[in-house]
Amino acid sequence: MKLIPDLKQQIEVIIGTTLDEYEITIQEWTQSVANLVGLHGNSETSGDEGEIQGIPNQSISRSTLSDVISLNTGERIFFKVRMNEKEETVVCWGCAARSITVETRRLIELLIRTNMGLPDEIQPVVYENDREQYLTELGLWLKEQIEQPIKQESESVPDRFVVAAGLNAEKILFLLQGDTPDAHRLRSKELNKLLESYFGEEIVLIPLGEQEWIFMGDKEIVTEEAEEDTTEAKKDSLNAFCLGLYELVASEWAGVFHLSASLPCIPAQQLVSVTALLKESVHLGRAFHVTQHIHLPWDLHLERLVASIPDEQLIRFIQETGKDTLIFNDSETLATLETFFSLDCNVSETAKRLFIHRNTLVYRLDKIKQEIGYDVRHFESAVLVQFLLLMYKVTKKH
Template identity: 45%
Template sequence: MSTTDWLKPLQHILNCPIHVHTISITEWAEVVKGADALWPAELNAYNPVEGQRAEKQNKLYFVAALSEHAVEILDIEPSGLSQPEKDLISWTLQLVRGGEAESKKMSSISETERNALKLSEWIQLQLEEAEPAYSLPDHLVVGSRLFNDMIPFLLVTEQSNTKLATFSELEKLLRSFLSDDVLLIPLKSQEWLIWGPMSLLRDEETDSFDDLEEETLEDSLESICSGLHEMLASEWIGECHLAVAHPATPAKGIVETTILLRETINLGRKFHVGTNIHMPWMLQLERLLNAIPEMQRSKYLEQSLKRADMFVEPEMLSTLETFFTLDCNVSETAKKLYIHRNTLLYRLDKLKQETGLDVRQFRDAVLVKIILLLYKVTKRN
């Protein structure tokens, strides 16, 4: 249905003039930024949808239709419109124009993307349930591929004000890096669930995964994740976060794995700002600390930092983080920091004198590690 088919009837019903303009998405964003009122209140300026509205300088603007780079808007003088009438126009545009756009979109996408959207819809529904179903229903299990073990990744992009890649663009990139046997599921506008084949883990000299030790498996997953992140960051969307988990069977564990990967990225972004690659097995302590009420965390940190503020000195923070990353190895830490071994020992002895905590002892190292993690979160809050 074209705009002219319903514009005159709408003008007659509202008894006020309505003008139609086509503007760029950037111009629409400027309207939103300077608006006196928005609907919905958390309106995303760079990702408009049909029915959204902005009120600015005694003008009411509705998003009527969208194209790749432009927005068709209705320009109405709101003086004679009640709140229910405004809501009714938004709802009608959402229902009619949004439905037309979705229908057109669905008719133009591939069968692979259509199946991915069905999986996404089911996953989102389960994530909102108090007791989700963890196994996929029969009508969503296409072929036998989802019954095979696969490697799960969760990708979260950062730039909301840039043009997002389409499903086909991202799938093409993933197939070039991982393999043709990749499953891509869009969850949110900036969140993608990716399942890669187990062949990524296969050593050239063996066809079996049974001999892989757990540590070796995790090292391999981290290496794959690192390479995938580097490719996506340089060739696709730029800044992004990527998490990987142990292999699982999508048909039986797709919801549980999605929950785990989301938690992993949230913990990584919360406790390790500046880190973009996240593994659940590296965030066990962070998961435990995150479960403690914030008030108790802050109280413990306040009591700990009263003993000395040396923990928060940039040089000491850098020293301790490197020391813990390298498993409390003095020689390797000194090399990494480009300092003499005795210089490092002097810093650790000074910390012990000021706080009574010797990080070369396991018990004290754990306490200091907890203090550092809590300090990072509390400082940002």
């Protein structure tokens, strides 16, 4: 029994409310059905508390308990959407009973039954319009290119998508990943409206997964604040733009989001390679900088290099060079070093950022020198300690 991946999202759009997802045992489901059957004398009720629907209007036997699709406990309605007999579990969707009508409930049951009964390869997907369809299909194609390393990442986008999505124009690509609770999940339709209000133009929003999207912004809109027409100025402008965009999304939805962005590119030729780069940047950022949520490719060169080194060599390097890397376990030391490196080893600026006296920072740096034998105020030592810190973050996860 397998439902089309976005059926839940489509139903939520139709009914205008969120369906929470639960996983319970088959025994718990059948016991709930049996309890409600007993409450109503083994007969189906209609519109009352403790209502059972999804089975014929006749006496209910034990053998038919598993056929029940929905239960109304009075406060909430639960829909059985998937049953794993091997693991003896049932996946249910639930919503407040007052949030949907009897007719809507029957429509949901029909949609679930219809998709349960169809083979996976012919399950239908219903789109609101042609634009939603081709963007979804583009997302599936893009995901396939990235997940199959046999194909070249530079492969051009098929012509059927290029004109419809305007991929021949120079754009800036953004990747957004969400780690949100199911009840507060961000939906593509709502995200699209939010992004268009921020960008001030129509946005090409390509879904890559249930909580992952690629979207594009016009180069002039995103980098209009750049003081000069240089790569560094565009990076600075993008940093500020991403910060505002992240704060907007985070203020609208609960949960954690991760954002990355590219320099201007032509999506028709570079969509696959740039998307792969942004996904890698988010992965590296989440691994090396767990407290940050904006991960830009040009800020992760060292992290990318360290991640490419085999674990055995990382451990050997740490053992030969790092002396006692346990100092990195100390949160104060970790924050001091990361801030110091991010501010180009500037003692005064680091002290200001950490809200401590300059002498306090000097004391901490002297203590680090005593612990590991490297003075990070000197260039060569700073480079070495930064590598050690990144290597330590990778190896401690294994």
